[in-house]
Amino acid sequence: MSDENKNCCSPETGEPTATRSSAPMWIIVVTLVLLFTGGLFLDSHSGWFDKNVYAPYQSREQLESIQPKSGEKQLLARGKAVYESVCGICHGSDGLGKPGQAPALAGSEWVMAKGASRLAHIPLAGVAGAIQVGGKDWNMNMAAMGAALPDEDVAAVLTYIRSSWGNKADAVTADDVKKVRAEIGKSPQPYSGSQLLKMPE
């Protein structure tokens, strides 16, 4: 101990000192692991700092998916749901179709026809035989996938494919579908491409 302390103070250990060392590797690794884990949690729960997202909801998309829809948005949402469950399996959720099996709907002249009457025949009655889509020849064998669906659902799904993936055409109403259904009758037979072409658009 210092000399002064002997002179004027009671014995006293010196002021504390610290051993020099650097932070060990393991704690840095643990910190990084926690940072990563915390980052995943932040990513999935923070709603990306959106002021409208409250717990227990976790993102803006989730919120929007459960919002009640009205008008055209509602029609599109319904059409999307029907499309994904009925048509998307062959035509693809991106509307690009499957080679040799189902032609693309995106950019298809059949889909983007002025009126929807000709188009509506396809899901309601099915297609069999040769048909030309986008300049390519297809040999189709499509069942009447929409025959069992209510008119509203068929209208919604037609509207959806006519306004998605860059397609732009007018919406289809349930009345349009009803007319086509009446035209086809109770026992639909699949059409061929040439039969369809004779119908008005």
Place this chain on the structure above:
Amino acid sequence: MNLTENNENKAICSSEIDASCRLPLLALFGGAALWLVLGLALGIVAMLSFHQPDMFADCSCLTYGHAQTAANDLLLYGFVMPAALGVILWIFARLSQVTLVLPIVPVVAANLWHLGVFVGTVTILFGGSTGHPWLEYPRAAAVLLFAAFMLISVSAAATLGFRTHRELYPSHWFLLAGLLWFVWSYGTANLFLVGNHPPRGVVQAVIGWWLTNNLLFVWLALAGIGIAFYFLPKIVGKPLASSGYALFGFLTLIFFGTWVGIPPSAPVPAWLPTVSAFGALLSIIPVIALGIVAMKTVCCAKVPCVGGSFCFIKFGVLSFVVSSLLYIGEFCPRASRVLDFTWFNVGVTQWQLLGFAGMILCGAIYEILPRVMGKELPFAKLAKLNFFLFAGGTLLFVIPLLIGGVEQGMKLRDANIPFADASAVALKFLRISTTGQLLVLLGALCLLLNILVMTIQWKLGLVKTVVSVVKDSLIEGSAYQPLPGDKEAKS
């Protein structure tokens, strides 16, 4: 590097440094001990309303809402803060190896501080609380506290500035950060909430949570660990182990610790509680790192531990680790679903205040007082008793609250159990916990008695010196002659 290596330049010895701190420390510690006793007593009064609801029914001052709020504020602002400020002043003077700069400033500040606490407590008891958590003091009291804190910080910073040894010791980081942290968070929160134009709606609650976390988690950790890191190596006689851990812990604490605070059930946009939970997860790192430093410093030390300062501080550091981990757990969304709105949160807060900060501060006060006053404690046995009462009392106070909180939370989640039944579950736990509170109160009385008797003895000594000086001058009829004790009295 050891400070004793450059002894030849050192003109000041430890006893002079200690003597320069005497007046401010007496003013801070004396008041702190008094507020501690009062705060604990008020806490018991508040708890009694669960055992006998009509006991204070006719006295609005002592009803639960008033008494519990005043008790909490007395513990934090009455006891923990001034005691910590006193210890910080002394540690800064000792580490700087200079006498306290501007010693009169902290004396004035201590009185301002105690005046502020008094005004605040009386206002709360008579129903004038502002209603914001940990900001219940009215504007006048808040201004007094803020000014007093600034004054003491100035004195501490000046003492630090005159230090003989340029290198900073780990305690410096923590304590200096603590001084800045309080000014920043308390000032900001007061400006927002107690000012003229408080923000509207849920933002108020967000600010309240932010302040609560910054005071109870970050500030307490900075002050408590800073003080522990000074005393542990000093008592053990070894250097502080692994300063790398300490630096890493310090940086992660101040970086991530301040994000915590918004409970997962808060009715605010989801990102706020999510960021809080993220901060809480990362705050595990500093808690573990700082615990490791303390453990490595203390381990294999052959220092007897029978109720002395060493015990207090060891218990305090252990409490820091456990209570902080529990506190962090509250921000885990799954745990929070059970623990929110139960006694669990109360238990954790009391553990942080009494078990962690209170224990470390008591240990520090018992270590400092004999040095500052230049003589032994008048009741050394009471100091030992204080440890056992505090340690046993705190555990008995807090652990039933934690267990009761979990049980209460489980029942609250069950839709078949009525709310009143779920709340009544906690009653039997509250009985045990009030017993613990009583033990802590007895411990606090030991502390108060030691400080009071020491102050009185010292004042009597001053009077005796003055009397003898006057007598001598009368007898000799000659010029004033300084006596050995006189110099001390003036300092």
